[in-house]
Amino acid sequence: MGILERIKEIEEEMARTQKNKATEYHLGLLKSRLARLRSQLLEGPKGQGKSDEKGFEVVKHGDARVALVGFPSVGKSTLLSMLTKTKSETAAYEFTTLTTIPGVLEYRDAKIQLLDLPGIIEGASQGKGRGRQVIAVARSADMILLMLDAMKAEEQRILLEKELETVGIRLNKRPPNVYFAKKNSGGILFTSTVPLTRMNEKMAYMILHEYRIHNAEILIREDISVDEFIDVVEGNRQYIRCLYVYNKIDSTTIEHVDRLARMEHSVVVSCELGLNLDYLVEKIWEYLQLIRVYTKKQGNPPDLREPLILREGSTVEDACKAIHRSLADPSQFRYALVWGRSAKHDPQRVGLSHPLLDEDVLQVVKK
Numbered sequence: 001m002g003i004l005e006r007i008k009e010i011e012e013e014m015a016r017t018q019k020n021k022a023t024e025y026h027l028g029l030l031k032s033r034l035a036r037l038r039s040q041l042l043e044g045p046k047g048q049g050k051s052d053e054k055g056f057e058v059v060k061h062g063d064a065r066v067a068l069v070g071f072p073s074v075g076k077s078t079l080l081s082m083l084t085k086t087k088s089e090t091a092a093y094e095f096t097t098l099t100t101i102p103g104v105l106e107y108r109d110a111k112i113q114l115l116d117l118p119g120i121i122e123g124a125s126q127g128k129g130r131g132r133q134v135i136a137v138a139r140s141a142d143m144i145l146l147m148l149d150a151m152k153a154e155e156q157r158i159l160l161e162k163e164l165e166t167v168g169i170r171l172n173k174r175p176p177n178v179y180f181a182k183k184n185s186g187g188i189l190f191t192s193t194v195p196l197t198r199m200n201e202k203m204a205y206m207i208l209h210e211y212r213i214h215n216a217e218i219l220i221r222e223d224i225s226v227d228e229f230i231d232v233v234e235g236n237r238q239y240i241r242c243l244y245v246y247n248k249i250d251s252t253t254i255e256h257v258d259r260l261a262r263m264e265h266s267v268v269v270s271c272e273l274g275l276n277l278d279y280l281v282e283k284i285w286e287y288l289q290l291i292r293v294y295t296k297k298q299g300n301p302p303d304l305r306e307p308l309i310l311r312e313g314s315t316v317e318d319a320c321k322a323i324h325r326s327l328a329d330p331s332q333f334r335y336a337l338v339w340g341r342s343a344k345h346d347p348q349r350v351g352l353s354h355p356l357l358d359e360d361v362l363q364v365v366k367k
């Protein structure tokens with residue numbers, strides 16, 4: 001039996017099985033089997049490289065990468081053409097876009113790579129309509145714009161979420177707070193620092209057994225579910241921030257638009273009429289969690305044209321490394337001066353571990 005049939009069989013068995021105390025462990029086992037098969041599917045057949053199927057990968061450029069994912073003809077290419085200087089072909093028929101089209105979204109002195117992708121359809125995660133190549137690119141993104149047709153919002157959203165979930169993409173979630181390490185000996189060492197209400201030690205043993213893991217250390221620090229435990233064991237999940245972009249609001253009612261706009265992580269737009277696109281770009285910036293750090297040389301004003309673009313939570317050390325690989329070395333770095341929101345007083349003399357904030361000014365003093 002092929003992997004796809006085995007997946008289908010397990011899915012059917014899960015659908016048939018009632019959820020209760022007596023079936024809890026059996027369902028846990030089925031979930032882990034399903035997760036293993038799906039991972040196998042993603043890796044592809046052993047010994048056979050992935051290169052025979054041409055991918056949609058393009059070179060990473062700029063400060064961050066945002067991928068446009070959605071069903072055909074929801075307006076992905078129209079959006080790319082509105083937000084960047086790149087023109088991607090748009091048309092009323094499905095599958096107009098056949099490969100990745102990269103554009104550059106310039107905002108707040110950052111260059112954000114925006115990727116227009118071919119539309120995906122139900123079953124994409126199993127390879128339908130080159131869905132796997134699209135998903136591979138989505139996995140490489142710092143953020144996903146899940147684009148939906150406002151008229152078919154609910155059904156499209158549920159289907160797309162399922163496709164992405166299936167391939168191990170977790171949208172707007174954090175990795176479970178669990179320490180997990182495989183060992184060579186010593187058996188299973190299971191500890192939890194909080195009461196577990198959704199799984200337990202027995203379940204963990206059973207799942208690990210399914211994965212043929214007999215020696216491991218597990219420290220659980222939050223009340224996780226069985227699915228989250230499997231995610232930890234799989235270890236290949238991608239936790240990606242996502243905005244749901246409801247397009248074509250020009251062709252639906254104001255009440256419906258209002259409802260969509262109030263949902264979590266959502267932005268309503270009309271790409272064609274250019275409605276609400278400024279707000280969308282602001283939200284993209286917010287979700288990417290980037291900060292700008294302006295550098296200055298001693299005795300000169302700061303360079304306000306080209307800031308360093310760093311992840312939120314970056315330190316002086318990260319900034320130094322972004323300027324030059326060896327600048328953070330003890331042989332070069334003496335101290336830094338920081339002006340701005342992260343400084344207690346202007347300027348503050350700081351070391352490598354000082355955390356920076358958006359719009360700080362940084363001067364590195366070398367030895």
Ligand SMILES: Nc1nc2c(ncn2[C@@H]2O[C@H](COP(=O)(O)OP(=O)(O)OP(=O)(O)O)[C@@H](O)[C@H]2O)c(=O)[nH]1
Nearest residue numbers: 072073074075076077078091095096097119271272
């Ligand atoms: N009414 C309306 N139509 C739109 C809007 N945005 C895009 N369209 C139309 O929707 C159709 C599809 O747009 P595309 O940008 O080609 O969609 P796509 O998602 O890139 O499609 P594929 O590449 O085929 O997956 C085109 O006819 C667009 O003119 C919008 O805001 N409102």
Ligand SMILES: [K+]
Nearest residue numbers: 073091093096
């Ligand atoms: K289209």
Ligand SMILES: [Mg+2]
Nearest residue numbers: 076077096097
């Ligand atoms: Mg397109």
